[in-house]
Amino acid sequence: MEEISASAESAEQDNPKLSTHHTGPKSRKENRYLGVIVLWSLLGVLLLIGFVTHGVHYFIMIEERDSLNANLSTVSKKLAVMTEERDLLRTNFSENLKELEVLLSSLKKTCPIGWSKFIHNCYLLSERSDSWNEARRDCRARGGDLVVIDSPEEQTFLSTITKKNAWIGLNDKEQEGTWKWVDGTPLTLAYWATTQPDNGGKQDCAYVTNNGRRSWGDSWCLTANRQWICEKTPNPNKKCPVGWNFNHSCYLLSGRSGSWDEARMDCINSGADLLVINSPEEQNFLSTITREVWIGLNDEEQEGMWKWVDGTPLTLTNWGGAQPDNGGEEDCVHLGGDKQKSWNDLWCLSSYQWICEKVP
Template sequence: MEEIYVNPANKTSIKKHTGPWRRKRSIYLVVILSLGLLAGLLTRAFCWSNELSSMTEERDLLKANLTEMTNELERLQSLFNQKKTCPAGWSKFSCSCYLLSESSDSWHSARKHCTDQGADLVVIDSPKEQDFVTSFTQKETWIGLNDIEQEGTWKWVDGSPLTLQYWAPHQPDDLLLSEDCAHIRYQGTSWNDERCENSLQWVCEKLL
């Protein structure tokens, strides 16, 4: 389809194309703009992908460095502990020193004997420590566990609550209504509650 345009100045006529050609030109413009927009989006997505890849590499590098630092710290700690020794008569386990008393006394007196030496009654917080302590206790032996403040609420002498437990069957039973201190049973590994006034051996513990 054509339109004829007459120039008033010189009376000449110009043919002006309309119809399908104009529609095609509009489609071409839309396609070109769409391609430009798509190219921009692809470029931006590529940049984001590179940035994400870079961040992932940095994260992995930091993780590797942290693991290496942790291993080195553990190695240095191990060397440090190896060089540290316990006082004469004390036994070393992990990062602590332990002493089994030769005499017997009440729970409170036993604790004072320990604190006078910069220690306290033993706090057992791992299965390995339980095995270690019971490996050298052959008699009833006080440990640093009691429910003196509140009946039934057992706490260690360092204030930590009781989580790991090695009570004998049906213990603690507070049989005499005043069994507020815990001990390792005779020639055994389990615990029992007992009157704090009873006279037993004890185990002291202090950090290296």
């Protein structure tokens, strides 16, 4: 019996397959597989945790983005409103600044001695009486013109500065019945007296009456028994532009030559017109100019009827000997090269320099 037991133990030792404890290569392989499975499982868990975490962060970022977009939209709307308010404030500021500049300018601007100020302009009632043409010549020599009435307030104001009939800057000399102011504007606001205008004997010039209502009447322009009212814009710092000279008006000698029409167009483009000579003093002043130049006098409308570019007829003259001679349709006038600056009529297409004139 003991022999059988010993033989069994010996056989078990000789045959490893009969052992109940497997510690060989197969057991190690199984352990390796198990480790790999555990490792992959851990990696899967970590990846899952990562995905979940990133997903949560993604949705949080989406919500934050939507919130920021909403805030941005709100801010943009507020910015648009603020921009509109800013632009409105700028516009109001600009308008207020302009009004302030006008007020300051009005405060600084004063009228010359003897003139009366009303709103933005200065007015002068003449001390003497004369014709409408002489009245206008006097006003222009003073840097103004016969008054242009363009408001009821101005009409009322004029009644405070004159007690007699006085010429105003209204006439229908160009076309009968078509009344125009001296600045070229047509008549729109009128204060004619009853039955006026009646054009009794080519009465082409208007005046303010002294009938208590300060209405208007028409009269013969050469009537010399009326005072007149001049009007101009106040300017305490009268200065001519660079290149111009001052003597009641601003004068500019052109730097080139051209026809009479070219000369006038150049002056108009400069805010002026060809020279109108309306006093002996102005004629004497021009003697300082050594060139032969165009002036604003012509008879293109009717031969022999000389008129200035401002519409006034010729009264003061300085023609040279035997002039005007109309030699070959000579309808335009220039100043000669002599010391007296005598006038000469020439063909309007001749080429000369010219003198522009304007009130500063």
